[in-house]
Amino acid sequence: MNRAVRKVLNQALTSCRATPCIQHPVWASVSQRQYKSMPTHGIGRWRHLLPKEAPKKKKDRHQMKQIMSATETAYGTLNVKVSGFDMTVVEHYSQYIHNLCNRFGIKVAECYALPTKSTEVMLMQEQGTKMYVDSILKTHERVVQLSSLNAALCPVFMEVILKNQPEGVQLSMKEHTEADYHARFKARPELEGLMAQIGQ
Amino acid sequence: MASRGLVRFVSRVSSSGLRPLSSTSVCRATLQNKHVTDKATSPWTLMAAVCLQRLPVISSDLSPIEQQFKHMLSQMELEKSMLSDHELRLLEDKERMSRKQANDYDSDDEDGRGDQDIVLTQDLEDSWEQKFKSFQPAPRVRADVDENLTSPERCLADSLLLLVEQQVGGQKMWLLPQTQWQEGETLRQTAERALSSLSGAGFKATFLGNAPCGVYKYKLPKAIRTESSVGTKVFFFKAILSDSSRPAAPTSPFLWVTKGELQRYLKPAYMAKVDRFIPQV
Numbered sequence A: 001m002n003r004a005v006r007k008v009l010n011q012a013l014t015s016c017r018a019t020p021c022i023q024h025p026v027w028a029s030v031s032q033r034q035y036k037s038m039p040t041h042g043i044g045r046w047r048h049l050l051p052k053e054a055p056k057k058k059k060d061r062h063q064m065k066q067i068m069s070a071t072e073t074a075y076g077t078l079n080v081k082v083s084g085f086d087m088t089v090v091e092h093y094s095q096y097i098h099n100l101c102n103r104f105g106i107k108v109a110e111c112y113a114l115p116t117k118s119t120e121v122m123l124m125q126e127q128g129t130k131m132y133v134d135s136i137l138k139t140h141e142r143v144v145q146l147s148s149l150n151a152a153l154c155p156v157f158m159e160v161i162l163k164n165q166p167e168g169v170q171l172s173m174k175e176h177t178e179a180d181y182h183a184r185f186k187a188r189p190e191l192e193g194l195m196a197q198i199g200q
Numbered sequence B: 001m002a003s004r005g006l007v008r009f010v011s012r013v014s015s016s017g018l019r020p021l022s023s024t025s026v027c028r029a030t031l032q033n034k035h036v037t038d039k040a041t042s043p044w045t046l047m048a049a050v051c052l053q054r055l056p057v058i059s060s061d062l063s064p065i066e067q068q069f070k071h072m073l074s075q076m077e078l079e080k081s082m083l084s085d086h087e088l089r090l091l092e093d094k095e096r097m098s099r100k101q102a103n104d105y106d107s108d109d110e111d112g113r114g115d116q117d118i119v120l121t122q123d124l125e126d127s128w129e130q131k132f133k134s135f136q137p138a139p140r141v142r143a144d145v146d147e148n149l150t151s152p153e154r155c156l157a158d159s160l161l162l163l164v165e166q167q168v169g170g171q172k173m174w175l176l177p178q179t180q181w182q183e184g185e186t187l188r189q190t191a192e193r194a195l196s197s198l199s200g201a202g203f204k205a206t207f208l209g210n211a212p213c214g215v216y217k218y219k220l221p222k223a224i225r226t227e228s229s230v231g232t233k234v235f236f237f238k239a240i241l242s243d244s245s246r247p248a249a250p251t252s253p254f255l256w257v258t259k260g261e262l263q264r265y266l267k268p269a270y271m272a273k274v275d276r277f278i279p280q281v
Helices: A002-018 A025-029 A087-104 A154-163 A178-183 A189-199 B002-014 B025-041 B064-080 B085-101 B121-133 B143-147 B187-198 B259-265 B268-275
Strands: A078-084 A107-124 A131-150 A169-175 B044-054 B160-168 B171-175 B178-180 B204-207 B214-219 B231-243 B254-257
Touching: A078 A087, A087 A107, A087 A131, A087 A154, A087 A169, A131 A154, A154 A169, A154 B231, B044 B187, B044 B204, B085 B121, B160 B259, B178 B187, B187 B204, B187 B231, B214 B268, B254 B259, B259 B268
Parallel strands: B044 B231
Antiparallel strands: A078 A131, A078 A169, A107 A131, B044 B160, B044 B178, B160 B171, B160 B254, B204 B231, B214 B231
16 A cells, blocks of 8 residues: 555656746746745845945044145145134034035035134132133134135135135135144054054 | 136136246247247237225124024024023022922932032122123224225225226226236236235235236227237236235325225226126125
8 A cells, every 4th residue: 555655646746847837037047945926026126236335344444535736727635624612603604615615616525523622711810819710612613625626716715705704713724734634533642652662 | 607717717818918827948938939929919018906805804784584584593592492501500599599498498408519509600690791791892883984985994894995096098097906017927926016016015915816807908099009009908816905904104095995885986897897806795
C-alpha cells in the first residue's frame, strides 16, 4: 500500500513540475521570492530606479571650504560681518544681505554666527568705593561669507548695503583667512598637551 | 539685473577712448600705441567727477500704515510672550508679601533667599524708571540745521549729495565736482583729485570701486566746435563720506542737497543723467 501511495505522490509532483509557472515580466530580473501572487505586486516600487548613492559616513570631520583668491576682475572669499547689541535687528540685517546676494547672483559660501560676547557694565556706587553690576550688554555677530564678488558689481552692492544699514548695527567687510576659520573652534587644551608630549 | 547692465556700460566706456588697465607689458605696449593713435583722433576731452554721498544717520519716519502695523505686531508679541526673570521675581515678591500679612505666618516656612526683603524687586524697577526719565535723547530733527544747506549734518534721515559751483565754459553753474583727466593717471585718481582740490581739504571719502557709475556727454555749440574738440565726456565715480569734519577754508561754494532739492540746482540734461545713478533713498 505504501508503494502505491508513493507512486501516486511522485506522479503528482512530476505533474506539478511539468506545468510551466507564470513568469511575471517584472520579476525576471529580480532575485526576490515571488510568493506574492497579485499581478500588480510591486507596482509602486521606485527606489530601484534611483542611482546608487555611496553610503554616508556618520562621523564626518568638518572640512574647511576652499578659500578663493582674488583675480583681476573679482574679489576672493569675503566675510561680511554684522554686529550689534540688538539680536533681532542684527539677524534681520544679515538675512537681508543674504537675500540681496541671492538676487544679485553673488554666490554665498557660508552664513554662520560667531559666539555672543557679553560685556558687564560696572558702575561705582554713590556712597562707597564698591563697584556693582549695572547691566550686561551682549554683542551678537553674524557673518555672511561670499565666495566671489565681481569687481564691477561691488560698488552697486556696497551702496545698497550701506544705504540700508540700520541704526545700532556695525558692518565690516574683510577677506577670509584660515585664522578666521580656526577662530570659530574651541581650543582643546588636553589634546594640545598630548600633542606637545608626543612632539617632545 | 544690475550686474549685467553695468558690464554692458563698462564695455561701451572702454570703446570710447578710455585707456583700459592691464598688467602684462606686451599688452601695455600695444595699448599705448593704440592710445597714441587714438589721441590724435579722439576729439572728446575727458573729465572725471565725484558723486560724494553722506549716508543717512537715522532711519526715516514710518508712514501711518507702517506705524499701525508696528503697533499691532508689538501687541501680538506681548500677548504671545513668556514672563521674564524680572517679572517672575515681582510676582514672587507679591506672593510673599501677601503670605506675610496672613495671620498664620511662619518665617521658617520660607525657602527662598534671605536678602529678598532688603532690596525689593519693585524698588529696583522704580530706580530704573527714575534713571530712564532723567535720560534726555538728542532730537532727531533740528529745523535750524536742516535750513543750513552747507552743513553735512542736515536732514539726517536722507542721504545727501555734494554740489560745487564751478566755472564751465564761461558760465558759473552748480554741478558735481569735476576736473580734467591728465596723462598717466586713472580716471578714479582724477576723481579723487577733483574731490580734494575743489571742495576743500576736509572731506575724507571712500571710493566704492574703480568702475564709473555714470557718464554725461556734452557737445560744444556748433560755432565753437572744431575738428579736435567736439565736446566733453564726464565720468562719475561714487564715494561715501567717511567723516564729516568741516573743511578749514572751502575754495569754492559747496552745498549738501537731498535728491528732491537736486532739481533746483542742476541743468535739465545733466540732471537726467545724474538721476539715473542716484537711488531714491
